[in-house]
Amino acid sequence: MATSVPLHVNGQSVTVNADDPDMPLLYALRDNLKLRGPRFGCGLGQCGSCTVHVDGEAVRSCITPLSSLKPAQKIVTLEGLGSAEKPHPVQKAFIDEQALQCGYCINGMIMQSAAYLAKNRNPSETDIRQALAKNLCRCGTHLRIVRAVKRAAGNI
């Protein structure tokens, strides 16, 4: 049965029409709201490509049913974090370090790191590696990603 789901995304209240209240948030963001930051990687919560912030926490949108979200919960995607003109310090650090190859995973890397750095201002390299241990990158850009997160930590 089609339902209307109120959401708060990137600072705006929106309504998503979905045929299934248990549709994962990812599809509402990508297909209904035409956002490109969160990406489908596995649909299993294993890779992190779909990561968004829900009330500041990094959440895997591919396994987050719409029905589990409350209208007041603040959802932020990569687009809401910053823009090419006004990037978030983590986005800027990734650009400065040239920290991607294909970049398909990079939404997850940036969103996971931004949520982590909001609470951990001075992480060691080992801390950063642990914080990203469940985000997968296949191109092998890990070292640049760690450098970018370290650089961002100094700028938040």
Added chain:
Amino acid sequence: MIDFLSTRREFLKGGGTMVVSFAIAARHAPVIAQTGAGAAKSVAADEVDSFLAIGTDGKVTVYSGKVDLGTGVRTALTQMAAEELDVALDRVTVIQGDTALTPDQGPTYGSLSIQNGGVQIRQAAATAKKHLVDIASQKLGATTDDLIVEDGVIKPKSGGKGVGYGELVGGKNFALKLDKDVKTKDPAAFKIVGRPVPRLDIPEKCTGRFTYMQDARVDGMVHGRVVRPPALGASLQSVDENSVKNILGLIKIVREGNFLGVVAETEWGAIKAAQNLLATWSKWEGLPEQKKLFEHVRATKINKDDVTSNIGDVQEALQQGTKTLKATYDFAIHTHGSIGPSCAIAEIKNGQLTCWTASQATHNLKKQLAAMVNIPVESVRCIYLEGSGCYGRNGHEDAAGDAALLARAVGRPVRVQWMRADEHGWDPKGPPTLIDLRGALDASNEVIAWESEFFIPEGAAGNVPLIAASLAGLPRETAYSPGNIIQNSAIPYAFPNIRTVCHRLAETPFRPSWIRTPGRMQNTYANEAFMDELAAAAGADPLDLRLKYLNDPRGMELLRRLAALSKWEKRPSPQKNAGTGNIAKGRGVSYVKYELNRTYVGAVAEAEVNRQTGEIRVPRFYVVHDCGQIINPDGLKNQIDGNVIQTVSRTLLEELTWDRSMVTSLDWASYPILTFPAVPEVVIELIDRPNEKPWGAGEPSAALIPSAISNAVFDAIGVRLRSVPFVPAKVKAAMQSI
């Protein structure tokens, strides 16, 4: 073996002679160019117009048949074109992989985008520039020697008014043949090539603005998902349409032979329909037993032998040796493991098929799709959009085939994205490789014989048959295309007696294709590890032994620089002081001259082996890399990092699993890859040779990683790892066997 696995049907080419032209995209084409009527643009590989256009505003459009697969090639090609034309970088736009607009420069594989594709673009640009300077000289009344070009404006060296490219040819064709012998720019004058220019795509990718294939949308588009058989060779017996009748927006269940898919108005609707659809399939258990894989490989019929080198008399020399060694190496089946599952959009309208695809070979895909859906090849257009990294021929082309069949069935544009299990289960695989080696030393520890036999599937780098065509029983290729996997079976060392032979097998368990450094990685693994075995038998330092038998100054210089970079301690392996306690430390070296005719790379791995658990940690890699002229050193380092890290993952962890019916490693839990905590530090030294040819860098350094790790483990614990992946159980078993 069943049809799907080793397709044997005739490949029928699309017939017909109807010519359909597509609109030339605007000089700065929109991301998704639309089809329509218009004059056809040249895509012939010998025409300047195929590669270059200059607008009235002086802006340059480069048409590249090679595409950026996430490696930064678009930026590098932009640098090469801007440099050669003497224009600022931001004047150049690169259109990639659109069969209506870009020349067929061959698939984007084999580390050839710069080496072949970029060099062709450079030649086109140089031909164009020469022409522009010639006509400017007439216009300005000056000799060409008296003219210079500054940011697309040709002017007298002595000063005075110049004339811009846009004014000279803006909006018009060059109508020039590409001159392969044209004099290109003196590297001493380079201002853009050789610099670490930031990648053009990265800001958009970091802010959610980039259009990946997976983001593309077409008017009227609906969503498809495939329902694959539960066993590779299963036949579809029945479909219970009632099982999905409650899915809102379901448009159609598409069934064609064993091809089954669903189309729905929404993506989630299509996913749910595919998950819930009940279908009955026949039983099929035709796969070999996994634990007997290499017995199966050894027993497979050999269709032919490729002798890749044959020097002296190996049999005689092996018998004369004071010490003889023999060893067998194997290398597991790997999946590409793209983070973003394969995706495509297809539309069939008025007899024309348009496919938006992340294919690395749009010109070939066009032919495959034409044959499959029986549309004249001239009526098919494939438009490249960058997808998730593919590292070879993954599922992008198959998703295009799926989209085409579904689009044909519903008469609307259909977007297909594979689910994770489709990607892990159905992308073509890097075939298993089995290698036997024999060597001999004489009384003075000189290597006098080297013999190797590689058991690898037949075929080269052709088109991999599309899954949709195989399942639906539609025309497709008949031959295997595992890539050019015989390369680097021959060795760079000057031993007096050498014989290397590739036994080309009639069958391999899974549809094969190339995965980064295909064959070259597996072959180099065995060769460079066995080289280490010979060094150990001779009591020689393994780096010294390589230097001793190389007669290539460039390779020797590289190895000496590697020794300095890695602070190589000269001594034989295994080492005597590997450390006390559970952790033993060692280092190993490996060397390759890629395909024996291009990029040189040397690597040293540091490894730590836990004697109790058998776990291997690789804290550090040193790499020295010589690919001739470097276009973008930062992009190059990024590629080397990626090669090392991805291949450490493949070497330590990765192995396809299956039962007798189907792949069982269908997600990241069952096919784990390397994660952040285990990623090694990578220390890189680039050797830039601006006056040499630019060679490829997307693959060569990956060739070294398995052998360097194996050699480092031997150095640490005196145990030789001859079977990739080096999982703890295998390491412990190897430790117990000595």
